[in-house]
Amino acid sequence: MNIRKVLDQILIKVDFTPNLRRHLTLDRCLVEATTVAEVLEQLFTSQEKLRGYILDDQGAVRKHINIFVDNRIIRDPVGLTDKISESSDVFIMQALSGG
Template sequence: MSVSVRIPTILRTYTGGQSEVTTEGATLAEVLDNLEASYTGIKARILDDNGDLRRFVNVYVGNEDVRFLENLATATPDNTQISVIPAVAGGC
């Protein structure tokens, strides 16, 4: 399944500055494995040491937050857009 992945500014150093890349995978886990094969080091910025999504990284398949779906087992249908969005904190 070919999908597009939107890359946040902070991770574009791994993709040579590209804001969106195309890869393959039937699930989010497969997509991340294939991203890592093409862009070494990016997966470690999205997943923690236990292989789970990092606490402050949100991932959407289409418009759905994968934390409310099947996390890394979330299906990634052909032509789906995946967005990786780091959480932003702030305040007084």
């Protein structure tokens, strides 16, 4: 059985930069989503403080954070509309620039 497919829900694997774990308690997790926005909202449901670490006050991805879907940086860090497919892996990383 596909471990990501439970009760016909599509679950996306999400992982984080270890540096976020200096500030928050985070584990790799599975979420149900079809867009980056939905991934993040699910994460924030269980960890509201995470929102301010990833998004700025206007809801865009912070300047020095990169979100990868299947090893590619998302194309819409403002609207978060990038699609997530059944087999996608999402990584939330810190950019090497700035900070």
